[in-house]
Amino acid sequence: MMELEDYAHFRAELVEISPQSFDINELKEILDDMIRSKVAMEDNMRDSFAELSEVEQTQLLDMLGESGYKDRDWWYRMLMDGPRHRTFPTI
Template identity: 65%
Template sequence: MTDWKTLEDAEDLAYFRAELVDMSPESFSFEEKRQILDDMIASSAAIENALREDFARLDEVTQTRLLDSLGTSGYRDRDWWCHMLMDGPKHRDKPTI
């Protein structure tokens, strides 16, 4: 079972730290900035990977309905969602979104 709370908390923290860097870049070393960027990428990729894993557990009918629903949500079209959730490896090092 996916621990969504932990994934979301990690992503929130990474992006919060990035906002701090944006407000006061001189307060962070290059290495700290690099680590924050790495944390942002890793936490976003972890969420997407978990989405793909959860999607893969659904039956074909439910997957189709979900893709149809996401495609009409207004965020992205159905093809984009299909590519993000189904095409390529389930585990990626970089986020799609």
């Protein structure tokens, strides 16, 4: 999964360096790969989170909320609300 993510970002960096080197279909493919890699990562996070006990989930949400990246409510919505497998990434 990390390799897919790295490859998608590598290709996106190539687009930034030389956008004229890519046609519209290649650009769409690169964007689709980036979306798929983000969705796969989030799905994996949600699946792993769902396997934790309720106490572990609460502790993890508290820790993530204190991390400073996003607040606890955001992490709760990302990991628990809605379908575990989504079409587009949350992050």
